């Protein structure tokens with residue numbers, strides 16, 4: 093199969109190599125020709141990789157129906173790229189937007205392009221630069237017939253989903269599937285990134301407690317995280333890289349200790365919380381993670397106020413030796429509840445947009461290649477396939493001593509003035525959804541008091557209003 097690829101940044105270049113290694117004839121274009129030349133010089137021997145120096149040239153070289161993947165920055169660059177390539181395309185051609193575009197932008201572009209007979213697939217790609225080369229998780233959405241044309245190549249390029257190791261056996265699949273029509277592919281990638289924000293923040297909070305309260309060194313933390321990341325319950329890509337981060341030294345110093353404690357963000361986490369609000373889904377851990385990045389970025393302000401000591405509980409409420417074990421539980425249970433929030437976002441959007449998406453398939457293609465790949469996803473996949481034992485497993489993990497330890501850690505943070513926004517958000521999420529009664533009857537009364545908004549009753553149908561001042 094022929095593939096045109098526009099944009100030889102790190103992800104684009106590695107994806108082009110991945111496609112060539114999997115037997116595609118790849119024609120690459122980059123705005124700066126020096127980059128194209130350097131790429132060809134370095135990698136042409138790996139497979140059928142050829143340079144083209146104009147978009148007209150790219151479209152002339154490719155046979156119809158052309159398949160061109162855009163690996164350019166989300167936003168204006170995608171718009172510019174589409175309008176430049178459009179005059180050279182013909183009916184039936186397929187564009188794939190492989191960046192982190194907002195799913196609503198993808199839908200708008202799809203509508204415009206469909207009028208001209210061009211299909212646009214919005215395809216989330218996760219896995220960073222190594223994943224792009226060795227096998228990413230890819231989440232394509234859009235026209236089904238266009239998907240079918242690209243499937244034979246992209247399925248080869250994708251990561252294994254790890255299902256061969258399912259306890260029930262199974263041949264093992266690839267982290268590539270048809271997500272659904274419209275912007276569903278980019279929506280799924282956005283939710284993936286929201287979960288990514290949540291888990292990264294939770295790991296950071298575990299680090300905070302263990303470093304500040306437990307007095308653990310980077311060496312200790314490296315060992316603990318390596319051990320956790322090898323366990324059945326916490327095994328994940330983010331845990332693995334965290335263990336390595338703790339160990340990394342440059343010029344005799346730990347790199348981590350030299351990094352300014354102010355997190356950046358490109359916006360996909362915020363988009364996730366925006367969309368969650370739009371669909372009426374609660375994602376408190378993800379929102380807390382976005383907030384935590386915002387608060388961290390105000391370094392000067394925080395330093396200025398750092399003289400304000402907390403009025404905290406003085407004595408150790410927990411012996412230091414138990415900290416790693418209880419933090420482990422808090423981390424695992426908070427992560428389980430973060431995936432739950434993301435899965436809920438998939439289900440609700442799926443129903444409202446009528447995407448006919450199989451949420452279990454999304455959990456499956458997240459099991460390999462991507463940033464949020466983890467052992468827990470096997471249980472989510474099975475639970476969404478209807479396997480009661482898997483749902484029970486997730487419920488059971490959040491019970492007993494582990495749940496108590498989760499509560500201890502959140503309480504410890506509050507007692508000692510250690511901010512744990514994502515862990516406490518996860519716990520409140522869990523507690524809210526297991527509460528038959530919540531105090532929002534009072535909120536309803538207040539709303540009716542000052543705004544005559546009315547309220548429903550428990551024992552009678554209808555909308556009621558009370559004259560509260562009489």
Ligand code: 6PG
Nearest residue numbers: 218219220285357358359360463
């Ligand atoms: C991935 C990542 C990747 C990137 C995000 C997050 O799946 O490979 O999610 O897309 O890390 O853009 O970036 P920020 O943390 O800068 O928002």
